[in-house]
Amino acid sequence: MSVNIRRLSSKQADFSKQMNDLLSWESVSDDAVNGRVLEIIKAIRERGDAALVEYSQKFDRVSAKSMADLTFDKARIQEALHRISPEQRKGLELSAERIRLYHEHQKQESWRYTEADGTILGQKITPLDRVGLYVPGGKASYPSSVLMNAVPAKVAGVQEVVMVVPTPDDEVNDIVLAAAAVAGVDRVFAVGGAQAVAALAYGTETVPPVDKIVGPGNIYVATAKRHVFGKVGIDMIAGPSEILVVCDGGTNPDWVAMDLFSQAEHDEDAQAILICEDAAFIDQVEASINKLLPTMEREKIIRTSLEARGALIHVGSKEEALEVANIVAPEHLELSVADPESWLPGIRHAGAIFMGRYTAESIGDYCAGPNHVLPTSGTARYSSPLGVYDFQKRSSIIFCSENGAAELGKTASVLARGESLTAHARSAEYRMKK
Known part of the structure; x- marks a missing residue:
């Protein structure tokens, strides 16, 4: 039985609405x-x-x-x-x-x-x-x-x-x-x-x-x-796992299909999306999906995920592909293209970026080195992968010399009195030279 995965095109009049519907997911406890x-x-x-x-x-x-x-x-x-x-x-x-x-x-x-x-x-x-x-x-x-x-x-x-x-x-x-x-x-x-x-x-x-x-x-x-x-x-409240593959049509379609499976197999709410300028290649990937799915141990989960939240998206240009990718702000982004470096400056929102045809997202899950704890559900717009900085905290250090206290005290006094915080002002004024 063929997978009923949605096909979208940036040329559709209601493309923005369809993208909103595709990406909507709320982690709400009942x-x-x-x-x-x-x-x-x-x-x-x-x-x-x-x-x-x-x-x-x-x-x-x-x-x-x-x-x-x-x-x-x-x-x-x-x-x-x-x-x-x-x-x-x-x-x-x-x-x-x-x-x-x-x-x-x-x-x-x-x-x-x-x-x-x-x-x-x-x-x-x-x-x-x-x-x-x-x-x-x-x-x-x-x-x-x-x-x-x-x-x-x-x-x-x-x-x-x-x-x-x-x-x-x-x-x-x-x-x-x-x-x-x-x-x-x-x-x-x-x-x-x-x-x-x-x-x-x-x-x-x-x-x-x-x-x-x-x-x-x-x-x-x-x-x-x-x-x-x-x-x-x-660390974060994580949503379902996600992958967005941006392809120029030059990658083996079986590879792309399996990359989509690699996230869809996590659970039924996982999301796997392909963006490509080549409509014929999208057809090839869809054929690979239908060919390879029966060989997967988690076939039922993958099918449910792809049919509920997956998509094959046809765009008209590289610029449109980048625009859609930034709207998705995916947890995992594969740039499965000939020259991924030329695409990188246009990517503003992604948890982890996998460069080139040979860089499977699954390598990042296990042993590449960068962290696999990544922002999901569009939160890559404002958050980052888990890292050392999440386990460290920063304390400000302020040491005023006598001259520094006298000079800075003038500014502090003016601003504090402007806020009607007299104790603040007098605390600074005590340290000012008479």
Whole structure:
């Protein structure tokens, strides 16, 4: 059965409306989810470990009787490295090293400068003390997410990384624990859901409170992150995965089809879009989609995703392709063209940009080096990939010399009195030379 994927053209009179319809997606928790999450957060705050164990028994069907049963000690974490295959361990270690090397370039340093009168101004860079990493558990677990979240935190200098990962039906995923070992995660707890987010935010007798929570999760996890924001920092509220492939018609259509599949297979809400000036090539890609889809293990998910939110878009020029790409502001953007460098200046909004025909988005998911935690749902218009800077904070440094205090005090006094803040003014005036 052919895939009923929508075909759009920039020449259509209602193209703008169709694009709006295509891109519309709201991550809104319904009242039932919201109420349940608030109830869980309240219970964790009031009853700590006891509530955390009860919710784990209820939602994840674990046999644990106490938090001791839901805590992985360092020996068990390290043991996971020997439980996985040598190929898996090598893959984790290679990926972690590439991620580390890339993120080393993002490290910010403190700086300062001195003015003529001796006043010193500057900025102090300090890592966060403790970060919480949420990792989905069970069969649908992602060791790559462990690396992408924990390694930059360690590069930033975070003292302690605390990981939570549910173990439904007592199923422990050794490759996730091995990733934690490779990434230098300090503590791991076998808990998940909104209850794990609440525990990280407020702390329990066993789980220490953190300064920031990062990592993907389901609607309950996302909703909990919304509610604890302010008490702690969060990375983002991520929407469904997205890919936008811009192609000039010169790439193997099977490659393009599989690149679209690579995001569509995540879940039914994922979005995969192709933009091309060559209508005949779009036909070839559609033929490849129909040819290759029956060979995919997650055929049903891919089909649902492509039919609900996918699109093949014909544009009239390179300029139109760039305009549409910037409207989409995709999480992943593949420039599958002959000269991607010439396209790059025209791209204003994208989470990650994959240059050229040979750069598959999936390479970025695992081992290229740049972070795969990226802005979704158009938020690339104003936000950036997760990085070292998300685990560091900046403090301003101000040191006034005697002469500097006297001179700056004049300006501060005038402005403070203009705001009727007399104490502000007098505080500055006291330090002015008489």
